[in-house]
Amino acid sequence: MSNLISNLTSDQNVKQQDTKRILAKKAAEREVLKENRRKERAEKLKERTYVEEFDRGVYDIKNPNTYEIMLKKGLNEEIVREISSIKNEPDWMLEKRLAALKIYHKLKNPNWGPDLSELNMDEIATYIRPKAQMESNWQEVPDEIRRTFELLGIPEAELDYLSGVGAQYDSEVVYHNMKDYLALQGVVYTDFESAVEQYPEIIQEYFGTCLKPNLHRYSALHYAVWSGGSYVYVPEGVHVDIPLQSYFRMNAPGAGQFEHTLIIVEKGGSLHFIEGCSAPRYNTINLHAGGVELFVKEGAKLRYSTIENWSRNMYNLNSKRAIVEKDGVIEWISGSFGSRVSMLYPASILIGEGARSEFTGITFAGAGQTLDTGAQVVHKAPHTYSTVETKSISKGGGKAIYRSLVQVDEGAYGCKSNTDCQSLMLDAQSRGDTIPTIILKNDDVDFGHEAKIGRIDDQAIFYLMSRGLSEEDAKAMIVRGFAEPVAKELPLEYAVEMNELINLELKGAIG
Template identity: 60%
Template sequence: MSEASAPRKRSEVADVDRSLYDFVKSEEGYERFDDGLSEEIVREISAKKDEPEWMLDLRLRSLEIYEKTPMPKNWGPSIEGLDMAHISTYVTSGADQATSWEDVPDDIKDTFERLGIPEAERTSLAGVGAQYDSELVYHNMREEVAELGVVYSGIEEALHEGWEDVIRAHFMKLVPPTDHKFAALHGAVWSGGSFVYVPAGVTVPYPLQSYFRLNAAGAGQFEHTLIIVEPGADLHFIEGCSAPKYNVANLHAGCVELFVGKGARLRYSTIENWSKNMYNLNTKRARVEEDGAIEWVSGSFGSHVSYLYPSSLLMGARSSCEFTGITFAGGGQDLDTGCKVHLAAPDTRASVATKSISKGGGVSTFRSSVVVTPKAERAKVSVSCQSLMLDDESRSDTIPAMDVRSASAQVGHEATIGRISDDTIAYLMSRGIGEDEARTMVVNGFAEPISKELPLEYAVEMNNLIKLEMEGAIG
């Protein structure tokens, strides 16, 4: 075969080595609610948490909305494989929440040790929350951070420890149950998650991290994260998640509500690495006041199907949003990710930069919305979206929507889709680098703008994930 007619070379990539995440612990002795969804189950969850009446009302109203709300038929990946009749909405080991790893049951402690959470807490975090299935099993914060007046606890604990009024004023106010079907489901069966309160003017010196582990097969995880950063305060919050792979569907329908006060800053970083039987239907939203800033750093590597679009409501003058995201879709994955930005005040700013990589038959869809309201005078928005296709079995789509209603706004958008150029690989190989390594270098370089936004240890984790994805022979 002549050189000219020879087929182009491409990476033949192996499946991810998920041994780091893919281990199962026994559920013996665990409490597991019946599969499916009913008013009885919702009341049982509420009773278990000894909730105030208004929270039970919210759950029941959410259940009603869930039952009435259809899934959109004209967009998004299929969730036909998800049957709520075969999902248990509440599973717990029964372990009490601990503030010392020594008090966490051995098998659960072992899980988090294998994931490196206690080590990260010792070296670089201000506090850690660890959720196992439906309940938090560990929550702790450094003393010096607590002395600043920072509150970091489970939502349930906060409800019983003097924060009920604050929680009632904020809980599911940014993401109401009417938002979409799985927001309603979340409202009905939420359990676990974190409450963070940073007083005005306080800078939290190290990040806080919550890690969510779903161990049970055929179960759902519905944690709620509520963060309030008061005026002039500053926080970096990190969220991680993983699960072992089963041959039945698991569901994650968490909810994140972030309130960023005047002149405050919140960075919210996520490395999502759910197993590939997971339906990840998560909702995240931030409301930002005058001069406040929300920064999202989002890495989506796992799950079978994802619907994930962190949204930012820029309500105060000069408030800003930065969204930096990467999505890596491999075989059997259909990841529909992106973001939403709503600019509703003068001189607001938004910057969106995303990268996506598709390989091995994976489907990656970048979906975004930018809405500039008439109030957003002199608003500036830039959106950049780059997609890399590693083979011709995969798919990469970009579906960005823009709705501009301000005469003085400026909105710029650019997107590209392509493959690794042969010239780049040839150049690297001419410098003595093997083809495999050259391709991995290019992909790592492609993802570098995202990884540099993460704390070192998480950037390393992300780079390792990419390296694992890229391992394999050259065809």
């Protein structure tokens, strides 16, 4: 008997050692694969693809335009019904689409902000399905699409520092996955079409209630033709310690992307959600009009980070809103690069006492760009708090405009709000504007607003050059220091990416 037990123990030890060797081998293979991907991405970034003095490197990858479905360009009821039919949607969703379409046709372009006269919906394809199905295994994603995301570092990011990833290519999500341990805690992270099918009661309750279709013309457009996006649900008391990320990639020229993101963080829960966006440069106009609805329940915390690196032919008309209940916290981290025109003003509606909103953002406008960005906060409950800190950089004749709204309602006594916006212009041709709107409906408010607009200080450049730096390096150091308050709020890997984007912009400006 003792010999039998000894033999069994010996066999178990051998199996454990074999398992350890296999796991170690797989871990080593993953490290080699990650290192090869890093090297390949670094080499790709070295290749010059100049677009209006801006080397976008890996972001300018273009794949052959082969699609399973591409609806005709334009916007009408027939197209909206066809999108709904393709997705096999319930009747209530089609009704919402058609109602939004009517609102779109009634509303006009805003009579303020950037010029949108060249944006013609008759030249935009609102739905394009790639030749791919949604997968939960990267190896099942079609080669050319997978290759694009690999060069952008998405699989590597999932392995290294994310707990879940979604990847959308044109109008459809092609990959979605989340760590098993989060699912065991009741966390839901899936594409939005699956959410409509699997959680219809929840989607009907929340969809279109935070970000309303009648907010403006392009929110109505979004609800008429939305496709793709993400749904996240964090149960009460659950803390998602490692971020989730959705990445939105456009490949087709003359196309629109209209993903919808809906996130619910229940009482006492927490989440960091990261959104990334990019597209190659074409000679035709592309449109991005996504929609984001965030619901932060009592005592919950949600950080929503975005790095948008659209190409210079993009009209980025994204709409984002959050409703924050008692003692809840919403943190917006925003980096806006690229795009021909951006209109982006994330809004926080503070409906519960003690609710808090924090917005930190950076905008970099180069030649031919008009980036009209900012933040909105509405204090609806007493003792609510908000801070807005923005940095904008303009060069080569670019226009960086900060536009904000802070509103304190009648019953929202004891509120505190502080806004600090700074604009840095790198040359005499560039422009930086600050356009704040302040609405105070009671006088029991602690309110502060500070704005600074200026150019790089020649004395600072002279000082750094006297310490051995070249003029170019001195300017670059000043700009990176200017952007540092935003970079420090991002996870390390994303801060590095943001600094990389700033460096690429600066090479065009001062290199």
